[in-house]
Amino acid sequence: MYALEIDNLIKVYGTEVKALKGISLTVSEGDFYALLGPNGAGKSTTIGIICSLVNKTSGSVKVFGHCIDKDLVTAKRQIGLVPQEFNFNQFETVEQVVINQAGYYGVEREEAKVRAKKYLSQLELWDKRKERSRNLSGGMKRRLMIARALMHEPRLLILDEPTAGVDIELRRSMWVFLEELNKQGITIILTTHYLEEAEMLCRNIGIINQGELAENTSMKKLLSKL
Numbered sequence: 001m002y003a004l005e006i007d008n009l010i011k012v013y014g015t016e017v018k019a020l021k022g023i024s025l026t027v028s029e030g031d032f033y034a035l036l037g038p039n040g041a042g043k044s045t046t047i048g049i050i051c052s053l054v055n056k057t058s059g060s061v062k063v064f065g066h067c068i069d070k071d072l073v074t075a076k077r078q079i080g081l082v083p084q085e086f087n088f089n090q091f092e093t094v095e096q097v098v099i100n101q102a103g104y105y106g107v108e109r110e111e112a113k114v115r116a117k118k119y120l121s122q123l124e125l126w127d128k129r130k131e132r133s134r135n136l137s138g139g140m141k142r143r144l145m146i147a148r149a150l151m152h153e154p155r156l157l158i159l160d161e162p163t164a165g166v167d168i169e170l171r172r173s174m175w176v177f178l179e180e181l182n183k184q185g186i187t188i189i190l191t192t193h194y195l196e197e198a199e200m201l202c203r204n205i206g207i208i209n210q211g212e213l214a215e216n217t218s219m220k221k222l223l224s225k226l
């Protein structure tokens, strides 16, 4: 079963900017996949299209077999997105941020509380649940973004540059959380421009450059070539 199937994906912004020039790739269920590439390569555009935040020009995207054109609501429910910027309400408490998110997905309040405890504990934020989210450190805010993305129990977690601008210690602790989630069976896709990060975490990797997929291989094979 594929968590993600992308076929000949093309994106032209306006009439000029060819951000994606026909990308095809698959990510298997349970995989930990890195989309690596320099700034401007097309990583965020790809993720935006998968999550239906950006309109594609052409091509097809399926999430656990659900085509985003025909089956958008079901496709979106499979995905938890962790965007780059902190986009939660900074005046809400940690607990409110995650419980409100569950509400958007129609999760019952009692169930949302159970999940809040589960995911906030797992991400070492349970003790902070009554804190206003704006008072959290940067690392805690990033973990809160992950906990929030898990509240509707997606099968695929997508993280856009989860450790950009994060110091090495914090980056390592993020890696531990992500590995643990993947072990629990959640498929993970992350974008990064750190090869080291992809190497530490990921089993498979796509390298994207100027809107084209330059490589799509296992981490092992890639490293044996370098």
Ligand code: ADP
Pocket: 012, 013, 014, 054, 055
């Ligand atoms: P879509 O086809 O997804 O609606 P558009 O081509 O309409 O995308 O562009 C979306 C918006 O992003 C536009 O308002 C545009 O001004 C803005 N934009 C233009 N160039 C860039 C850029 N290089 N990076 C980010 N945003 C940009």
Ligand code: ADP
Pocket: 013, 014, 017, 018, 019, 037, 038, 039, 040, 041, 042, 043, 044, 045, 046
């Ligand atoms: P990455 O995430 O790898 O840095 P992006 O997907 O953000 O790459 O950008 C790919 C290309 O598309 C770049 O040339 C960027 O300037 C352009 N681009 C991104 N968003 C927009 C937009 N909204 N409007 C116009 N051009 C854009």
